Amino acid sequence: MEGSVRVRFAPSPTGLLHIGGLRTALYNYLFAKGHEDGVFVLRIEDTDQTRYVEGAEEDIINSLVWTGMDFDEGPGKPGGVGPYRQSERKDIYEEYAEQLVEQGQAYYAFDTPEELNDMRERLKKSGNPSPKYDAITRMSMKNSLTLPQEEVDRMLKDGDDYVIRLKVPRRETIRFEDEIRGFVSFESKGLDDQVLLKSDGMPTYHLANVVDDHLMGITHVIRGEEWLSSAPKHILMYEYFNWEPPRMAHLPLIMSPSGGKLSKRKAESEGIPINTRDYIDQKFEPEALVNFLAYLGWSPGDDSEVHTMDELVDLFSLDRVSKGGAVFDYKKLIWYNEHYLRDKPAEKLWPRVREIAGEHGLEPDEEYMKQIIELMKDRVSKIEDFVTMGRFFFDDPEEYEEKAVKKWKDNSGELLQAYVDKIDELDEEDFEAKTLKNKIKEVIKAHDVGFGPLMMPLRVAVSGMGYGPDLTPTIELLGKETTIRRIHRAIEKLG
Incomplete structure (x- = not known):
């Protein structure tokens, strides 16, 4: 494992895979594949069993496969550092949490939910707007730092509920270098004594994350900006375990076109599909979504916009990822989709x-x-x-598009009838786009009008719409009999 790049995508199976999660997966994938022997790991972070959603893991895997991001190691693809579901690694975390307690860098806390609530209320009343369990408040709470050792031993022996909390130093500056943001520093006094092991014996995200990234040999942690505020706690743990931390890169937020973070509510109000499943169901081209997401916070530094996955792998680098939020431009995504459809x-x-x-x-x-x-x-x-x-290629239009009908004029029926008279004389082999266009020219010349007065009603008559593919090749494909029948019907209905 030495020397090679190893990244992980580590979603929680608490619902369908969000489009922001898919972008995180993509950046991890591109980074791994851009390095020789790079490994892309899928890890399922299912320690919060209360929020577990049936079928969510399957959705995550399907989404990755659909977009062409096959993982190298993960559930069902063992690679020697599994299991790859955190719920199956429970015993591992307990051992490491206990190690921190023994080293004096974590402690047992026996506070009940009511006691925690009282502490918060008390601090709020004394003017602290965001009370937390930290270096100051821990000394007035029920934990192994304030209780006599024999009482702690008795409570553990009796099976009393407890959590293990990280002992965050009171006055320390925690600094690390972010691959996207440069040097970042946090003051430890702003951090709480994070719970590492919950009373059900399950780890929190923070402990499991650090332990797994170390044991799985992860070299680069590439994740969303929302995890930046947790990074100092993770850096502290690496220090306490005496482990080399991986390089970290925090990706910019995805912003809504109307401003602010693209939340589920905002996306719905702006007609933006929020889950990868929506894009699969709506039959988007996966290459279009990949290309669009790659550019949502990154660019290759030139004017190019269209790249295959292989090209993106060659071009991608973390130093070209922007620090500022990236606006989700749905019209641009449609533009990509149109491009990839035309290309096939x-x-x-x-x-x-x-x-x-x-x-x-x-x-x-x-x-x-x-x-x-x-x-x-x-x-x-x-x-x-x-x-x-393209339904009109199979069925005569039942009704006519309202907007297009408004362009139907008093002379439209007359012009269409003149056109029918012209094409009626054609044999099947002469019924082709070029000839059909010439007949249009003959009619408009004889009636001294422009193209519009004939083309628009003609399109409405054959397709029922005011837009669509090139008109004369369309008529050729529909054939003589169908075309004439539809024109007659339109004249009858629209006058």
Whole structure:
């Protein structure tokens, strides 16, 4: 394990994988794969059993696989430093918590929830707005620092409830170098005596995190900015255990377009899908999401915007990650999605489109559908659009889009009838886009109008919409009989 880069993505299975979590995973993955022999570890931090959600771990793994981030070690992929679920490592943490107690750097605390509450209320009344269990208050509480040793031994023997707390020094400056932010320093007087081992014998995030990162040989901890305030406690523990801490990098927050952190509530109000599962369900291109997330807080330092996962691996470095928050621009994500759809041949898109068509009760012919895909590629934002926006390739429009109908003028019916008369004379082999366009030119010349007065009603008549793929190739694909039938119907309905 010596010398090689080892990173970990360590989510809690407390719900579906958040888009911010996916970006953290991506930066870890890109960093690991950018180094020879780099290892990407997945660790499931499930020590908080009260918040455990059934199926969440599966969702995390599916999300990583869908985006092309296969982990090297993790649940189901042993690598010699497992198990990779913290709930299966419980005994390990107890041993290390006890070690800190023996060294005098942690202690047993027997306070009941009521006693903790009283302490907070008391301090609030005396003018302390954010009371905490720390170097000052610990001396008036019920713990192994204030109780006689024989009483502590008796309480432990009797099985009284206790937690183990970290003994944070009263006046110390804790400094470390962050790979993104440079040197960061914290005053220990601002920290509380963090609980390391809970009364149910489970570790808190802080203890489990430090112990696991050390035992799993993690060289770089790349995580969200929200963990920056916990870093000094972790640095203290590394010091107490006499271990070399990993390099740390705290990623910028993902911001909402309206300002502030992109919370679940804000995302919902702004129409931004918040969980990776939403992007899978909405059939986004995984490459688009990866490319977009990579640029959400990082850039390669030039104007390039489109890169495959392999290219991102080559380009990525922590020194190019920004310190400031990155705004989630949903329009940009759609732009990426459109790009990756256009980039894929109809051959590759066809199986997925066929499946979506099936969900909409259609059974398209393969050749016909591939022609539709080629025709619509420049117009779609998501793969479903081939079927939803392209529905008129299968069924005559039942109704006409309101906005488009407003452009239907008094002479629209007359112009369309003139066009029908022209194309009615064509044989099947002459019914092709180029000829169809020439016939449009003949009609507008004879009636002395521009393209608009004929093109718009024609589009509405054949598709029911005021937008869509190139018109004359569309008419060619629909065929003569269908086109004429639809025009007649529109004239009848719209006058």
